[in-house]
Amino acid sequence: MSHNFDLLLYNIGQLLTMDVGTEPVRGKQMQKLEVLEHAAVGIKDGKVTWIGSNEEVVQATSVITAKEKMDCQGKLVTPGLVDPHTHLVFGGSREHELALKQAGVPYLDILKQGGGILSTVKMTRETSEEELVKKATFHLDRMHSYGITTVEAKSGYGLDWETELKQLRVVKKLQKSHTMDIISTFLGAHAIPQEYKERPDDFLTSMLELLGQIQEEDLAQFVDIFCETGVFSIEQSRKFLSQAKEKGFELKIHADEIDPLGGAELAAELGARSADHLVGTSDEGIKRLAEEGVVACLLPGTSFYLGKPTPARARDMLEADAIVALATDFNPGSCPTENLQFIMTLAALQLRMTPEEIWYAVTVNAAHAIGVGAERGQIAFQRSADIVLWDAPNYLYIPYHYAVNHTNTVIKDGKIVYRRRQA
């Protein structure tokens, strides 16, 4: 059979296809990783149309042709990474808070004093839609350079109708203008704005009134809430998310990030797609997440940056056969980094996840955490060609050699969107 590809990747030292079909991978199954040695991948019309051996390429040069050929020099090739939890769209930055953190001022105290999220809210309200598009485009370009080809992006720095819609419309514009696949989440329930300080329930009601407009303009697939001490309680979160679910939205929840309020149990009760953070989650919460197939989306970069001594209980979640994913939690306050590769290292060192588990957590399960598990996170026949060639000899190397960028070439829907500058 002859092939005429648009792009042929050959001489691949190690290929991780992560080709597990359309279901997420649970717990103990995350240990089993298929590695193809000396492989090749053919791409046509933006899709993966052939996966074979390098031998076949060498032997059959006459019947395997391509407009462009990429010699992968015996290096690692994997699916494009998926980042299922980011606060991509925001104005300004919060580097001044670093000194407060160093002085030991707790994250929730900074928020209580009107800083933290609320200071980003002020800056985002003051930033134009065009400026927000430009700034988020810069971050998306950087994410591509780190090997990320699909991301989730939340609102939550407006906390009023105008600015929440502004953020979501920025995401909608980026879905059209940028090569990155972006899944949108409404996080209007991110914090209580000053103007509603004494009336949090009225604030949540006003955010719920936005849902109709969000649906009408198709601005978000998910609705999320920050369920945390001093922000929104379990009861408030249950009421808010239940009403969003009734309107047809899929659910996410910032759960048990700092205090173990039982956000994981609530996520299971409501059939959320994912529960995120989970640093303080109880045995019961872990059990319920696994039972209901809620993706446990862990954010070790946030624990690292906030200097939290105890990491999320990843090993107990894996033991309980939960579906575990990883994300950056990229945001200006608790995790200002787009580098998902560094998150992979933190998952190894702090969460004690194995390299095999980590690779499922940044591809297949990350895609399931944002509802695109059937389309993204794998190199498989007729799937979009979202592929990374790494300057690495094998898949162990990425979490091991840390705080640098290992990408050589990043391919999105069959097109090269990033190539490391060759000296």
Ligand SMILES: N=CN[C@@H](CCC(=O)O)C(=O)O
């Ligand atoms: N905890 C709430 N939201 C973000 C932090 C947002 C911020 O600090 O600006 C998080 O997931 O950590």
Ligand SMILES: [Zn+2]
């Ligand atoms: Zn977050």
